[in-house]
Amino acid sequence: MDGVVGEPTTTESKQTVLVVDDDARLRDLLCTVLTPLDCELVQAGSGEEALTALLQRKVAVIVLDINMPGMGGFETAQLIREADELASTPIIFLTGQADDGDLDRGYDLGAVDFLLKPVSAAVLFAKVKALLELDRSFAKLRMEAARLHEQQLQIARAAESRQREELAFTRRRARLANIFAADSIDLHTLEKTIVAEMSQLFDAACLLRLPAPGSEWHDSFSHTEGGRRSELLQQWLVEQASGGVRAPMPGGAVMIQELSARGQPVGILCVGRTDGPPFSEVETALFRGTSVAAALAISNATLYRVQTEYAAVMQATADAILAVDASGVIRSCNKAATALFSGHDDSLIGRSIVDLAVDAHRDRLREQLDSTLATHQEVSMEMTFASGLRRPVDVLITLSPIGDSIDLHVAVVVHDLTEIKQAQMVISHLASHDPLTDLANRRELNERLAELSRRQSDGKLAALLYMDVNRFKSVNDTYGHDTGDELLVEVAARLRSAAGDDALVCRIGGDEFIVVFEDVPSIEDAVAAGNRILQQVQGEPVRCKNVTLYPSLSMGISCLGASARSPEDLLNQADIAMFESKKNRLDECVLYTEGIGSRHKGKVDLRSEVADAIVRSEFRLAYQPIVNSATGALFGLEALVRWRVGDEEIPATDIIALAESAGQIGELSRWILARSFEDFAALGRNDLKLHVNLSPDHVLEGSFLDDLIGAQRDSGVAPENICLELTERTFYGDPATARVALRHARSIGFNLAIDDFGVDHASLTNLLHIPVDWLKIDRTFVAEVHDDQRVQNLVRSHIALASCMQVDLIAEGVENQKQADWLRDAGCVLQQGFSYAHPIEATDLAAEVEKWPTARRARNTGES
Structure with a gap:
């Protein structure tokens, strides 16, 4: 909405949302989320640009980043609040991390909310939408109130009747005036009465023109005989009334009068006769x-209609609206006000608005009411009112002066903030707590560790116990995720009880838990506390719905101020000690030592063996089927790298990490591309897709496209049969370079897929720049999708986004039929996971693919 600050807002004009952030990509992402709101989105990269934008247009909502170079968010908000015409503009602050001081300062500056980065698209969309609706409601209310005031003022100042020239004229006008007044409540009936009476009085045709929406006219004609002459007469009267060229009418006579009342034009009256x-x-x-x-x-009829519409709007709004006089006494109110404060009108009318506030806020409300009456300026503020049950209600109250200096009243709009406050509390709690166990989450843990690190100079020890549940995956696989969740909830409850109120107990993901003790007297005391916790957690079986389980934990411990010098050291050392306990010390809390660290380092030395392993062809590929869950047909295969060192099978994620850290990822990726393309070509199945995972480091190499095209050319596989899978990490270092390379690959014919979609906040941004064909729903969502409503809503949003972006979906990690059925019914047909097949070794691939249709038929019919 282009305009000047201070320009009145209309319900027809387009609202503007100002997005202020020094990160251009985040601004684009936020604007993409807000696009469906049908508002104008204006971006600013700094506080100075934001102020310039506000001088050029009226803004309904400001989304403002706190931490920006130059003029920060708080300084920008301060300058905005000092401008009278901008003082009530709602501001949503964005911040990567906010402490209590930031929150207090932000709310002092008039913030309506804080959102922490990464910003949830659904939360941002809902909050901005609600503020835009509130802005439209307030704008309409102010316009209607102003219009009603002006019309009432004109009524109060009724024009003195013109001196009647003769008594006969007076009587005849009085008769007509009485007739008009009788029909004045309904404008449509009044129009018919005026043209009929005027036509009869002057024995002539009559035209009444009233303004209509869109700069048009609504014409009413007196009844005349039909036919061509009647049409010409009506056309002639319209021309007279509109001031156009007056077509000659033999013997014609016309009288035209512009109608006005209370200083405002209301229409045109025209009578004419042709003989x-x-x-x-x-x-x-x-x-x-x-x-x-x-x-x-x-x-009068128009005013009555406006008053009726205004009253209907006032009664229909969910906000409480009250009109009070100069002393604060309530003169009228809507239904929402009576419902909020009393339940019936009689207990509100005649009371002081100040009495509705709680005792601590009454003086402030009285001062603001007096200020509004003195300055004629609208003001908004948060305070607490007492409801009909005398329970306190947090509200946003807006005081707006109405009327003139002689009879000045104040319109009071009260918006109940109860739901918003409750939502803020829930959001704040969810941001720092695990939804399953209600323990602190990783974010809360990081904040506590950072605080401990700052206080480390006091010489006190802090201990961190890192533990996970042994054989937890087997519990999920054997008894289902419901049973696994019950086990986690009970373990969490026992940890909380055993650790005591002074300890921080966290669930940081899956079956991993952490307990942090502060001000520990000694390392020995910390180890003893860990052993006590193990005994209490493992001492009794856990009785779930259909099974009794005996919980077993592996626990490692490290102390800040002893072996660990930073939060990172503390976590890493406790993690290493926990894995040490898994080997042969399950019944005790293992303290991290330098010896344990040295043994762990041996695994790190595998990096030096990666290059030789590539030369010796020690790596191999396995292929996991991608299946159409609706038909059971094989859709494609995902290539997975494997490496066995001695008796240990190295996970694919560790292989990639080792190759990247050893600087061998280019060589390994070239080998994977060449070998997977050759294996796929050997199948001779052009009806299938081959999915190959790309290393982010390889994509950024200058030789990536040559490697890709060379492998494709050597194997003879069509690019259309190849889907290149990439993760969000591909775009961390140099997103522009990665996007250029991937768009080039896409133009050649290769398909693109974003793996682990939804895990990283940057997904939406990358969808804007990369023409992907597939999104892969991460296994962390799939694991709980069949029975967790919040996860289901999240996955449905992924499916809706894929449909909107016209891309396809594949679900990873489908391990049981419940997950498969739910995903299929929700619209995600393509799936992969142990529910369908484990990865197939390359040596067995041709035989397994060949017999796949038969095997699927046998499974569907129940044959052995």
């Missing part, structure tokens, strides 16, 4: 007099 004598002076005077009565009747 008979011209209108006399007496008729002309009578016409003018009766036109005054008609104008006043039309004005």
Whole structure:
């Protein structure tokens, strides 16, 4: 919405949302989320640009980043609040991390909310949408109130009747005025009455023109005989009324009067006849007099209609609206006000608005009410009112002056903030707690560790116990995720009880838990506390719905101020000690030592073996089927790298990490591309897709496209049969370079897929720049999708986004039929996971693919 600050907002004008952030990509992402709101989105990269934008247009909502170079968010908000015309503009602050001081300062500056980065698209969309709706409601209310005030003022200042020229004119005008007044409540009926009476009075045709929406006119004609002559007469009257070229009418005579009442034009009245004598002076005077009565009747009918519409809007709004006089006494209110404060009108009318506030806020409300009356300026503020049950209610109250200096009233709009406050509390709790166990989450843990690190100079020890549940995956696989969740909830409860109120107990993901003790007297005391916790957690079985389980934990411990010098050291050392306990010390809390660290380092030395392993062809590929869950047909295969060192099978994620850290990822990726393309070509199945995972480091190499095209050319596989899978990490270092390379690959014919979609906040941004064909729903969502409503809503949003972006979906990690059925019914047909097949070794691939249709039929029919 282009405009000048201070320009009145109308319900037809387009609202503007100003997005202020120094990160251009985040601004684009936020604007993409807000695009469906049908508002103008204006971006600013700094506080200075934001202030310039606000001087050029009226803004309904400001989304403002706190931490920006130069003029920060708080300084920008301070300058905005100092401008009277911007003082009530709602501001949503964005911040990567906010402490209590930031929150207090932000709310002092008039913030309506804080959102922490990464910003949830659904939360941002809902909050901005609600503020835009509130802005539209307030704008309409102010416009209607102003219009009603002006019309009431004109009624109060009723024009003095013109001096009647003759008694006969007075009686005839009085008769018509009475007739008009009788029909003045309904404007449509009044129009018919005016043209009929005027036509009969002057023995002539009559036209009444009233303004209509869109700068148009609504015409009413008196009844005349039908036929061509009647049409010409009506056309002639319209031309007279509109001031156009007046077509000659033999013997024609016309009288035209612009109608006005209370200083405002209300229409045009025109009478004319095509035969008979011209209108006399007496008729002309009578016409003018009766036109005054008609104008006043039309004005009254229009005012009544506006008042009726305004009253309907006022009663229908969910906000409490009250009109109070200069002393604060309530004169009228809507249904929402009576419902909020009393339940019936009689207990509100005549009371002081100040009495509705709690005792601590009454003086402040009285001062603001006096200020509004003195300055004629609207003001908004948060305070607490007492409801009908005398329970406190947090509200946003807006005081707006109405009327003139002689009879000044105040419109009070009260918006109940109860739901918003509750939502803020829930959001704040969810941001720092695990939804399953209600323990602190990783974010809360990081904040506590950072605080401990700052206080480390006091010489006190802090201990961190890192533990996970042994054989937890087997519990999920054997008894289902419901049973696994019950086990986690019970373990969490026992940890909380055993650790005590002074310890921080966290669930940081899956079956991993952490306990942090502060001010520990000694390392020995910390180890003893860990052993005590193990005994209490493992001492009794856990009785779930259909099974009794005996919980077993592996626990490692490290101390800040002893072996660990930073939060990172503390976590890493406790993690290493926990894995040490898994080997042969399950019944005790293992303290991290330098010896344990040295043994762990041996695994790190595998990096040096990666290059030789590539040369010796020690790596191999396995292929996991991608299946159409609706038909059971094989859709494609995902290539997975494997490496066995001695008796240990190295996970694919560790292989990639080792190759990247050893600087061998380019060589490994070239080997994977060449070998997977050769294996796929050997199948001779052009009806299938081959999915190959790309290393982010390889994509950024200058040789990536040559490697890709060379492998494709050597194997003879069509690019259309290849889907290149990439993760969000691909775009961390140099997103522009990665996007250029991937768009080039896409233009050649290769398909693109974003793996682990939804895990990283940057997904939406990358969808704007990369023409992907597939999104892969991460296994962390799939694991709980069949029975967790929040996860289901999240996955449905992924499916809706894929449909909107016209891309396809594949679900990873489908391990049981419940997950498969739910995903299929929700619209995600393509799936992969242990529910369908484990990865197939390359040596067995041709045989397994060949017999796949038969195997699927046997499974579907129940054959052995």
